[in-house]
Amino acid sequence: MPFVNWLKRHLVVIAGLLTLGYLLLPNVVVTVFSFNKPKGRFNYEWQQFSTDAWKDPCGVADMCGSLGLSLQIAVWATIGATVLGTMIAFALVRYRFRARGAVNSLIFLPMAMPEVVMAASLLTLFLNMGAQLGFWTILIAHIMFCLSFVVTAVKARVMSMDPRLEQAAQDLYAGPAQTFLRVTLPIAAPGIAAGALLAFALSFDDFIITNFNAGSTVTFPMFVWGSAQRGTPVQINVIGTAMFLVAVLFVLSGMIIGNRRNRQKA
Amino acid sequence: MATVTEAEAPPLAPRPAPKPPKKRGRLVPYWLLLPGLLWLVVFFALPMIYQASTSVQTGSLEEGYKVTWHFATYWDSLAEYWPQFLRSVSYAAAATVLCLLLGYPLAYLIAFRAGRWRNLIMILVIAPFFTSFLIRTLAWKTILADSGPVVHTLNTLGVLDVTDWLGWTAGDRVLATPLAVVCGLTYNFLPFMILPLYTSLERIDGRLHEAAGDLYARPWTTFRKVTFPLSMPGVVSGTLLTFIPAAGDYVNAELLGSTDTRMIGNVIQTQFLRILDYPTAAALSFILMAAILLMVTVYIRRSGTEDLV
Numbered sequence: 001m002p003f004v005n006w007l008k009r010h011l012v013v014i015a016g017l018l019t020l021g022y023l024l025l026p027n028v029v030v031t032v033f034s035f036n037k038p039k040g041r042f043n044y045e046w047q048q049f050s051t052d053a054w055k056d057p058c059g060v061a062d063m064c065g066s067l068g069l070s071l072q073i074a075v076w077a078t079i080g081a082t083v084l085g086t087m088i089a090f091a092l093v094r095y096r097f098r099a100r101g102a103v104n105s106l107i108f109l110p111m112a113m114p115e116v117v118m119a120a121s122l123l124t125l126f127l128n129m130g131a132q133l134g135f136w137t138i139l140i141a142h143i144m145f146c147l148s149f150v151v152t153a154v155k156a157r158v159m160s161m162d163p164r165l166e167q168a169a170q171d172l173y174a175g176p177a178q179t180f181l182r183v184t185l186p187i188a189a190p191g192i193a194a195g196a197l198l199a200f201a202l203s204f205d206d207f208i209i210t211n212f213n214a215g216s217t218v219t220f221p222m223f224v225w226g227s228a229q230r231g232t233p234v235q236i237n238v239i240g241t242a243m244f245l246v247a248v249l250f251v252l253s254g255m256i257i258g259n260r261r262n263r264q265k266a
Numbered sequence: 267m268a269t270v271t272e273a274e275a276p277p278l279a280p281r282p283a284p285k286p287p288k289k290r291g292r293l294v295p296y297w298l299l300l301p302g303l304l305w306l307v308v309f310f311a312l313p314m315i316y317q318a319s320t321s322v323q324t325g326s327l328e329e330g331y332k333v334t335w336h337f338a339t340y341w342d343s344l345a346e347y348w349p350q351f352l353r354s355v356s357y358a359a360a361a362t363v364l365c366l367l368l369g370y371p372l373a374y375l376i377a378f379r380a381g382r383w384r385n386l387i388m389i390l391v392i393a394p395f396f397t398s399f400l401i402r403t404l405a406w407k408t409i410l411a412d413s414g415p416v417v418h419t420l421n422t423l424g425v426l427d428v429t430d431w432l433g434w435t436a437g438d439r440v441l442a443t444p445l446a447v448v449c450g451l452t453y454n455f456l457p458f459m460i461l462p463l464y465t466s467l468e469r470i471d472g473r474l475h476e477a478a479g480d481l482y483a484r485p486w487t488t489f490r491k492v493t494f495p496l497s498m499p500g501v502v503s504g505t506l507l508t509f510i511p512a513a514g515d516y517v518n519a520e521l522l523g524s525t526d527t528r529m530i531g532n533v534i535q536t537q538f539l540r541i542l543d544y545p546t547a548a549a550l551s552f553i554l555m556a557a558i559l560l561m562v563t564v565y566i567r568r569s570g571t572e573d574l575v
Contacts, residue, residue, distance in 0.1 A: 243398070
């Protein structure tokens with residue numbers, strides 16, 4: 001019975017690793033199929049190894065343009081949502097004011113609303129106002145739905161902060177601005193960074209709200225959606241693989257730097 | 267001298283945050299809140315009101331729409347599209363249960379058993395987020411392809427005969443069936459289940475497990491009586507974060523399903539962007555919103571974690 005016992009002891013680990021496999025399988029497929037040379041217009045069946053797509057990642061009309069647009073929108077949406085969200089988070093944690101409950105629900109509701117509902121109602125607003133759909137309407141929408149996530153991330157960090165640190169700074173004759181810049185902000189920074197990262201990922205990858213409010217402007221997710229109907233170029237997989245690698249490297253290097261800093265302090 | 271007395275006072279008692287200076291300080295929170303809240307009011311709350319008004323309008327694209335308090339739109343659209351509503355709820359519920367069953371072991375593994383691999387596994391859970399979810403969903407077309415190894419294996423094992431009989435698949439294929447859509451939904455929203463589960467599992471004091479073991483609880487009993495109840499906040503927020511977006515999703519149904527698996531999101535999208543029947547689309551999304559808010563409220567009440575918000 002040693003095998004059964006071993007299995008019993010490691011059941012959770014095995015089940016967990018299987019789930020991890022389920023999560024990563026599509027990424028493996030995306031990577032493998034970035035080296036495919038499909039016969040027809042669609043890249044769903046394996047044919048032949050080739051590095052053509054990697055040598056010419058922008059070889060598909062309009063794809064890299066849409067990628068650039070998505071990056072641009074994501075950067076601006078991240079900046080907008082992070083600034084506005086951080087301000088709200090500080091107000092919520094640090095101050096007492098009227099209508100607190102209403103403010104909290106207004107921030108919670110966008111996260112509890114199906115995207116398609118927000119997308120449709122926002123389009124109703126834009127149509128009623130006669131707004132020109134495009135870059136600006138997409139940016140407005142992205143800041144709107146990223147905002148609540150930033151507030152939540154920053155709030156968690158600021159709440160766990162020891163207010164006595166700021167008192168100490170003031171006791172040492174730091175002015176309000178100095179206290180904020182040299183004590184409060186550095187301590188809140190990890191929360192703000194987490195919120196910003198989340199906002200970037202959400203904005204860059206958003207399809208549903210963008211699809212409703214983009215007019216004829218095409219972001220990268222919309223390009224992929226369109227290609228699912230017209231034919232999927234291999235270059236899509238190249239971009240997908242590159243994005244995955246960049247993300248992993250980015251997070252890994254962040255972690256290594258963080259570890260090193262902690263070790264230096266200790 | 268003030269600083270000295272401060273230092274001599276017992277320093278460890280937690281003190282409330284310093285009161286902001288009067289007059290000037292009293293307005294600070296409002297200035298901090300104003301821009302962000304204005305954004306949410308104008309681009310989130312106001313659109314809801316516009317949509318409420320649109321849902322009771324009649325007219326046509328050429329002549330324009332007018333508010334006529336035509337509530338019949340609600341009954342008509344519900345009468346016509348109730349199968350899609352039902353489908354959305356059942357697909358989303360199935361995906362949520364699957365996410366919980368698949369996500370719990372992985373969250374548990376990361377929290378208690380991963381050791382030095384914890385950070386790496388965490389990265390691998392989050393990293394797919396950064397590859398467009400549409401590309402990853404399209405990859406399921408390859409994985410579940412009719413001639414692929416997955417379908418072949420399921421066929422040989424006779425699993426597809428059972429699922430065919432249950433109506434989950436049809437004609438020995440998985441693509442373009444409810445199973446494929448539920449599989450895609452589960453995959454897409456699994457991280458939203460794992461992360462809150464992990465957060466609440468990680469907070470559990472490991473000594474509680476040892477205590478349970480010392481009191482002769484078997485591992486399964488420990489899990490049932492100690493670990494699982496303590497992880498309830500994670501279970502509740504995980505199921506909400508999975509169910510809500512899954513119920514409104516139309517991407518998986520469109521890419522992996524067929525016309526027989528259309529969900530309510532597909533209907534809203536088509537009505538709004540292709541048929542341009544704005545009142546029906548607005549009424550449908552209002553019904554969806556009301557249904558979800560109702561379900562969420564009941565669920566939160568029953569599970570007794572109201573401090574979630």
